[in-house]
Amino acid sequence: MSRMIPLDNLEPTERSERKDAAANRALILETAETLFAERGAANVKMADIAQAAGVGKGTLYRRFANKAELALALMDTQMRDFQEAMLGRMRQQSAQGMLKLDQLDQFLDALVYFVDRHNPLLCVVQAEGLLDGVGESDYQRPHFWQHMTVVGLLNEAMAAGELPDDLDTIYIADALLAALHASLFRFQREGRGFSLERISAGLRRLVRGLRCGE
Amino acid sequence: MSRMIPLDNLEPTERSERKDAAANRALILETAETLFAERGAANVKMADIAQAAGVGKGTLYRRFANKAELALALMDTQMRDFQEAMLGRMRQQSAQGMLKLDQLDQFLDALVYFVDRHNPLLCVVQAEGLLDGVGESDYQRPHFWQHMTVVGLLNEAMAAGELPDDLDTIYIADALLAALHASLFRFQREGRGFSLERISAGLRRLVRGLRCGE
DNA sequence: TATTAAAGTGGACTTAAGTCCGCTTGTTGT
DNA sequence: ACAACAAGCGGACTTAAGTCCACTTTAATA
Known part of the structure; x- marks a missing residue:
């Protein structure tokens, strides 16, 4: 046959x-x-x-193909779990009528703790692809769904009137996530002595500034 | 003798x-x-x-000690020139009574153009030290005076009442500069097709959100 | 079951970064 | 001028990443 x-x-x-x-x-x-x-x-x-x-x-x-890919594979399960947990929580929060900006706040806060827990592996993952061609750099895979999520929440917040409608949400998502890159994060934690709360609050303060009626 | x-x-x-x-x-x-x-x-x-x-x-x-240090040495003159030009301009602007936040805007805008012009070398410089110990990573030298400058302007703006007085200026400077890291910048330019104006505007929008009376 | 082509495997090999160390040269003090 | 010593020098050597390829194993098909 x-x-x-x-x-x-x-x-x-x-x-x-x-x-x-x-x-x-x-x-x-x-x-x-x-x-x-x-x-x-x-x-x-x-x-x-x-x-x-x-x-x-x-x-x-x-x-x-290299240690970064291996490290990424090691984190794969935990990343999926985190992703699913977040998507589930956000669905629930939306059903309860929680504001999109509040959801974004909580998402970013959770992300801070995630980046902290997995910082060593994330450093390895992000150590790759900083000189190579653009398409496949680390700004593609690991950050992709995070970027999607942040852009999505910002857009929804914009549509709901929680944000002015002229925001460059794609750029803003880039900037917010850049502040959570593993190597900077590590420096802030170990070099600057920042607490997780301080990082989370600082990041969310940037989001708060975008709101309507400022 | x-x-x-x-x-x-x-x-x-x-x-x-x-x-x-x-x-x-x-x-x-x-x-x-x-x-x-x-x-x-x-x-x-x-x-x-x-x-x-x-x-x-x-x-x-x-x-x-490595290619990054060599690249940094190659940029040294231009970095000094940029730094001096900025300091001079800011001094002048302050004398004219320009608001600190407007000075910060212009500084960030100039920085966007600087990072663009020197992106290839900056990528080499920043490719180092992402796995090593914390103290000597690239968050130390190349960014140090930029960080100082941004923190300084933010603090002065705060003192002048242009910003609320509870801002974590050190964190905010980290976050703003993180958005200008060479590898992300390159991805935004080549991968996302962002213009310099778009990047500059996006970054300055984040600063604008911090202002008093929002 | 036998055939066979693709997938998988191990380890020698290539490439490049970065270290080491014995020799050379500039500088300082007499 | 010259002695002495620290700084500088070159290239062989070490380390580690990553490639290559001849050989082996699996599994689809006949």
Whole structure:
């Protein structure tokens, strides 16, 4: 019997990962997680991970093009969880009639705590792609849905009359999220001694300034 | 005759650079500038620079610990010029009684154009120190006087009653400058297609929101 | 089950950053 | 002028990222 190909999808229909490969991926992730936890992500070499996992470097790099991608994969579950939790909460808040700007406040506050908890891995993730071509820099993937979310809330707030209607929401979302980049965040926490509350309040103060009737 | 040592400064009194060393420093800078201009800073290897300058790698690294430091040295003059021009202008504006917030507006606008003009080198400069210890990351040197300036203007605006007196000016300066980091800036320009005017306006809109009587 | 092509694998190899150290040269004090 | 020593120098060496490719394994099909 010939292999089934959906009639409405004659595209490559890429086969899913072979199961030995999937096993190795999982093994690599576990190993990396352990090593990162033991020595700190910055002190772990790709070769260490390969050796500890008992695989060759070729295998490691076939799955993860670099440490940033590996770190991102390690955070994947937690990012999804956070994302889902936020979307769920926002849906509920909207149903209860909470103002969009208040939702944005809470979103940003939650994000501050998220960035704090995952700061070491986020630093690794964001260390990539600062010199390369533009399209694939770190401003694409990890921040993408956050950006979407902030823009969405700002636009809704604008539509609801909570904000003046001439705001450049895309730019503002960029600026707000830039203030939460892992390396700056770390500097603020460790170098400047800022508390999470201070960062959250400072960021939300910027949003508050955008409101109508100022 | 014994070497003069100021009586009020018995510290090491480090000798100034030897003149052959100074000549090499200049040679390296010229060479690097040429190569950067020819191929783009990202495509120039440290070894290339050493070879083109006709010096060993040891010599190169003795002067500049890495490409970021070298790039920073290349920008040094222009940064000083910009800084002096800004300080001069601000002094004049203050003498004329211009509001501090308007001065801040103009400063940020000028900074947008500065970051645009020097974006390639700034990307190299900022590519360093994102994983290392906190104290010496790029949030220290290149941004330091900019941060000082913004904090100063904000504080003066606050003292003059142009801003409410409960603002976290240090945090706000961090956030505003974060929005001008070279890699984000480049993404906004090339990836998002933002104009300089749009970036400047967006940034200044955030400042405007902080004003009194909103 | 046998065939076979694509996917997966390991580790040698390449590239580039950055360090080290024995030799050279400029500077200072006599 | 010259001795002595610190600063400067070059390039071999080390470290780590990332690529390549000949060989092996899986799984779809006949």
